[in-house]
Amino acid sequence: MPVISVCSPKGGVGKTTLAANLAHVFSASGARVVCIDFDPQNSLRLYFGVQLSEERGFINIFTEDPKAGWIDAVINGGKNLFVIPYGKSSEDQRRALASVLADDKGPTNYLGEWQKGLFCDPSVLLIADFPPGYSPALAAISTVADISIVPLMADASSVSLFSVLENNELIDRPLNERLGYYIVLNHVDNRIRLNREVQDFAHGNFADRLLGVIHSDTSVIEAAAMQRSISDFNQNSSAAFDIEVIARKIAGLLKFDVKSGTMVLNPESQGA
Amino acid sequence: MKALKFLFAACIALPLIYLIVVTPMNAEDQYIFGLCMIGACFLLSNISRKHFISVILILVSVTMSTRYMYFRATQTLAFDSLIEAICGWILFFAECYVYIILLLSSFQISWALKRETVPMPEDISKWPTVDVYVPTYNESLEIVRDTVLAAQCLEYPQDKIKVYILDDGRRKEFAQFATEAGVGYITRSDNAHAKAGNLNHAMKLTHGELIAIFDCDHIATRMFLQDTVGAFLKDKKLALMQTPHHFYSPDPIQRNLYLGRDIPCENELFYGPVQKGNDNWDAAFFCGSCAVIRRAALDEIGGFATETVTEDAHTALRLQRRGWRTGYLDKILAAGLATERTILHIIQRNRWARGMIQILRLDNPLFGRGLSFPQRLCYLSATMYFLFALPRVVFLLVPCMYLTFGISVLHGSAALLFAYALPHLFMSYYTSSRINGRHRYSFWGEIYDILLSFPLVIPTLAVLISPRHGKFNVTDKGGTVDKAYFDSHAVKPHLICAAFILFSMIFGIVKYFMPQYFTVQLGAVLLNVAWSAFNFTLLLAAICVARETPNKRKAQRLEITLPVLIYQQSGICSRSSLRDLSMTGCRLDNVLGDQVLQDDPVTDLEITTDHGVIVLKADMVSNSAYSDYLRFTFDNLDIDTRREIVRLLFTRPDTWKAAPHKQDNIIVSYFTVLACIWDSLTRKHSAKKKGKNEQRPAETVEDVIKKEGVPA
Numbered sequence: 001m002p003v004i005s006v007c008s009p010k011g012g013v014g015k016t017t018l019a020a021n022l023a024h025v026f027s028a029s030g031a032r033v034v035c036i037d038f039d040p041q042n043s044l045r046l047y048f049g050v051q052l053s054e055e056r057g058f059i060n061i062f063t064e065d066p067k068a069g070w071i072d073a074v075i076n077g078g079k080n081l082f083v084i085p086y087g088k089s090s091e092d093q094r095r096a097l098a099s100v101l102a103d104d105k106g107p108t109n110y111l112g113e114w115q116k117g118l119f120c121d122p123s124v125l126l127i128a129d130f131p132p133g134y135s136p137a138l139a140a141i142s143t144v145a146d147i148s149i150v151p152l153m154a155d156a157s158s159v160s161l162f163s164v165l166e167n168n169e170l171i172d173r174p175l176n177e178r179l180g181y182y183i184v185l186n187h188v189d190n191r192i193r194l195n196r197e198v199q200d201f202a203h204g205n206f207a208d209r210l211l212g213v214i215h216s217d218t219s220v221i222e223a224a225a226m227q228r229s230i231s232d233f234n235q236n237s238s239a240a241f242d243i244e245v246i247a248r249k250i251a252g253l254l255k256f257d258v259k260s261g262t263m264v265l266n267p268e269s270q271g272a
Numbered sequence: 273m274k275a276l277k278f279l280f281a282a283c284i285a286l287p288l289i290y291l292i293v294v295t296p297m298n299a300e301d302q303y304i305f306g307l308c309m310i311g312a313c314f315l316l317s318n319i320s321r322k323h324f325i326s327v328i329l330i331l332v333s334v335t336m337s338t339r340y341m342y343f344r345a346t347q348t349l350a351f352d353s354l355i356e357a358i359c360g361w362i363l364f365f366a367e368c369y370v371y372i373i374l375l376l377s378s379f380q381i382s383w384a385l386k387r388e389t390v391p392m393p394e395d396i397s398k399w400p401t402v403d404v405y406v407p408t409y410n411e412s413l414e415i416v417r418d419t420v421l422a423a424q425c426l427e428y429p430q431d432k433i434k435v436y437i438l439d440d441g442r443r444k445e446f447a448q449f450a451t452e453a454g455v456g457y458i459t460r461s462d463n464a465h466a467k468a469g470n471l472n473h474a475m476k477l478t479h480g481e482l483i484a485i486f487d488c489d490h491i492a493t494r495m496f497l498q499d500t501v502g503a504f505l506k507d508k509k510l511a512l513m514q515t516p517h518h519f520y521s522p523d524p525i526q527r528n529l530y531l532g533r534d535i536p537c538e539n540e541l542f543y544g545p546v547q548k549g550n551d552n553w554d555a556a557f558f559c560g561s562c563a564v565i566r567r568a569a570l571d572e573i574g575g576f577a578t579e580t581v582t583e584d585a586h587t588a589l590r591l592q593r594r595g596w597r598t599g600y601l602d603k604i605l606a607a608g609l610a611t612e613r614t615i616l617h618i619i620q621r622n623r624w625a626r627g628m629i630q631i632l633r634l635d636n637p638l639f640g641r642g643l644s645f646p647q648r649l650c651y652l653s654a655t656m657y658f659l660f661a662l663p664r665v666v667f668l669l670v671p672c673m674y675l676t677f678g679i680s681v682l683h684g685s686a687a688l689l690f691a692y693a694l695p696h697l698f699m700s701y702y703t704s705s706r707i708n709g710r711h712r713y714s715f716w717g718e719i720y721d722i723l724l725s726f727p728l729v730i731p732t733l734a735v736l737i738s739p740r741h742g743k744f745n746v747t748d749k750g751g752t753v754d755k756a757y758f759d760s761h762a763v764k765p766h767l768i769c770a771a772f773i774l775f776s777m778i779f780g781i782v783k784y785f786m787p788q789y790f791t792v793q794l795g796a797v798l799l800n801v802a803w804s805a806f807n808f809t810l811l812l813a814a815i816c817v818a819r820e821t822p823n824k825r826k827a828q829r830l831e832i833t834l835p836v837l838i839y840q841q842s843g844i845c846s847r848s849s850l851r852d853l854s855m856t857g858c859r860l861d862n863v864l865g866d867q868v869l870q871d872d873p874v875t876d877l878e879i880t881t882d883h884g885v886i887v888l889k890a891d892m893v894s895n896s897a898y899s900d901y902l903r904f905t906f907d908n909l910d911i912d913t914r915r916e917i918v919r920l921l922f923t924r925p926d927t928w929k930a931a932p933h934k935q936d937n938i939i940v941s942y943f944t945v946l947a948c949i950w951d952s953l954t955r956k957h958s959a960k961k962k963g964k965n966e967q968r969p970a971e972t973v974e975d976v977i978k979k980e981g982v983p984a
Contacts, residue, residue, distance in 0.1 A: 196885070
């Protein structure tokens with residue numbers, strides 16, 4: 001059960017969109033994918049056809065019945081695709097969750113307990129979306145995550161964030177204990193000179209941590225607004241192409257590290 | 273050992289050759305002998321394509337030609353009247369000229385040197401400094417601009433290369449462009465000695481150890497210097513490295529007569545077997561552009577030669593007289609614009625012819641100090657070649673003189689003459705077809721010469737008599753021919769001559785069928801009619817070159833498949849595949865379909881290249897919205913974007929790599945000439961329409977992953 005966390009020190013960089021679209025790409029290529037939303041904004045579900053009025057999520061189930069499993073919070077989001085929404089929450093609920101997650105012994109227990117259901121299936125890929133910056137959930141997941149995907153904008157402020165990641169300043173320890181973090185430059189617009197310069201900087205200094213770029217393309221927003229997949233909206237969308245490239249690279253990374261046989265992400269590409 | 277072998281071979285061959293040359297025969301014996309020799313060569317040639325066999329063929333062919341010339345000199349120069357004597361001697365001299373050229377060029381092409389690139393040393397500090405000169409006089413900035421931008425793309429340590437525009441036109445916009453592009457701008461107060469003077473002036477102001485020269489339309493590929501400079505480091509006495517002049521636009525002959533056929537163009541013979549042969553004898557010469565020269569060598573001879581209008585060849589000759597070596601690298605590393613129209617082609621060759629004859633007169637390579645014997649022969653061949661105009665006209669007119677006026681310029685029976693001429697002509701064609709067959713097809717050399725012959729007769733004679741008069745004229749380039757027309761002015765003498773030949777052929781045929789009214793030798797009539805028919809074909813082909821076909825496209829369009837992003841006004845960004853690109857526009861797969869919205873126009877394109885991305889504002893050609901391909905035009909590109917497009921279009925090392933032409937076949941070639949004439953006269957273009965491009969996208973997800981790799 002490989003776990004991919006999508007997080008970023010900065011808000012509005014397209015974490016949720018990336019997480020949702022990665023899930024779509026993986027599921028389309030044959031993997032079973034569960035997408036978990038750890039962001040109180042509770043917006044990930046909207047990428048999976050969940051009605052706006054359907055506001056329940058795992059936080060509601062968790063606070064109502066701590067004995068319930070994750071499985072009770074799963075909503076089917078399409079073929080091979082499952083989503084666990086955060087749920088509409090109160091301040092108290094969020095605090096309660098945070099304290100459980102922050103408990104030294106808690107996190108492993110909490111997640112470990114819940115892993116038994118869906119999580120233990122080695123053919124299931126887990127993608128977790130987080131709120132911007134530090135969150136207790138992000139710290140907690142670091143013990144089980146295999147890879148962390150960090151979208152950033154290709155602007156000047158991102159340059160300082162590269163070092164935040166490099167120095168593990170986000171959760172005061174590495175984002176995961178396996179493959180580490182990989183940066184994705186999002187909303188890249190090469191018509192803007194600064195965008196190109198930031199890319200050059202990233203290529204020059206963080207080449208081994210740069211997974212790819214995603215071009216700025218309103219197809220993504222349009223598709224989300226219509227609750228359709230990007231390529232359904234525009235089959236030549238440059239962003240959709242870029243996300244697919246990134247997904248394949250992640251698959252490659254995971255396959256390399258996760259011993260063969262424990263996961264089948266994309267049976268077609270196994271031979272390659 | 274080698275010399276001994278050579279001596280031995282010579283001891284056997286020379287008496288044999290002597291015997292073959294001087295033994296007289298009657299017509300029948302000569303026929304049999306000639307046919308036997310032809311048959312033997314035919315067999316020999318088909319045994320193998322080895323160079324050794326080619327040399328034997330050259331030797332046999334030259335021997336048979338010598339036999340013919342010996343026969344002509346000893347048996348055919350008896351004339352009945354003064355007018356026949358004059359015409360007869362003129363023809364004989366014309367044939368002597370052709371014979372000398374045949375000897376010289378046989379020598380030139382007998383051993384081609386296949387020079388390889390000398391790799392640059394790993395230690396960059398050893399690389400010499402290079403000044404890149406782009407001389408210009410009156411060419412438009414539009415042409416010069418891309419040459420300069422390409423020169424900036426040359427891959428060479430930036431602190432060791434400087435690019436200069438040498439503007440003899442003293443134009444403000446050139447100075448401004450040089451500043452914007454970041455290159456040097458050199459101009460002077462007068463235009464003394466034209467291009468050579470311009471170069472010499474610049475040499476005083478710059479300090480590079482090597483000087484690379486590009487005519488203002490010759491766009492270099494980015495490995496130009498790394499391919500040519502290494503040789504200078506290896507050989508300290510090397511003064512010059514010349515590379516081919518390649519044209520990416522069709523020359524008038526290609527455009528108006530080849531009409532899309534795959535036939536080697538005019539200069540391929542020179543920039544193939546001839547220069548490589550010259551190089552073997554250390555006699556490759558400078559052609560004015562696409563070359564690198566060592567400054568120290570130029571300093572020794574006082575700069576570029578200014579006495580003649582072909583400063584390039586003359587400079588090389590001078591360098592060689594001082595013991596400097598030259599080289600020719602047969603690798604297309606730059607490309608330029610061919611002359612656009614027939615008349616301009618003629619004007620350009622007029623200058624070359626005058627210049628080379630000036631050298632022949634003022635600094636004769638056969639005499640003077642410093643050259644080796646083979647070098648003398650190679651330079652003599654190059655300079656004497658341009659005397660072809662008069663002999664060529666003589667050959668066109670001689671058979672007509674006989675058919676129309678009954679002037680017999682050859683003494684002897686037609687049968688005997690034919691028996692001697694046949695092996696001479698056939699074997700020289702056959703040998704040249706074997707050796708040069710991938711660079712020049714049979715009969716085309718004659719067509720090129722005939723096109724130039726009439727206009728060159730008077731200028732070449734004038735300069736032969738008075739070599740110090742001659743003005744440098746600049747060849748206009750980069751124009752377009754908007755609509756088809758016949759440039760009768762350019763080929764007026766050709767037309768008159770063609771009419772005369774046609775008349776005399778008809779007259780000859782009348783004579784043949786009504787011999788009772790005329791006093792003629794029927795065999796001679798037949799021979800002369802056949803000769804005239806052959807002449808007429810070639811002359812007609814030359815005339816067809818003046819039937820200008822339109823060439824509206826100003827910019828070179830290259831088929832190239834690259835990933836491209838299309839930005840629409842709404843912010844939608846789609847991926848497509850670039851299919852072709854020029855400096856003024858491009859064509860891509862139409863991926864937008866009905867999404868080409870009238871209210872969501874395309875604003876920008878982003879082309880992904882190995883060297884980064886090129887982003888440009890582009891206007892869509894509106895009627896392409898509903899076709900398979902979207903077409904765009906760009907204008908007002910900023911200088912950096914333009915440089916990137918130049919880099920992409922013109923500077924890839926394999927940009928001009930092309931498959932070699934098919935080996936020549938004499939008979940096929942003759943029919944090709946006929947077909948070209950027919951198509952030109954009927955205005956049919958035989959170029960096959962290219963099928964729709966393969967629809968494979970420029971780049972798939974797999975391609976990207978392969979290219980970028982997965983970070984470790």
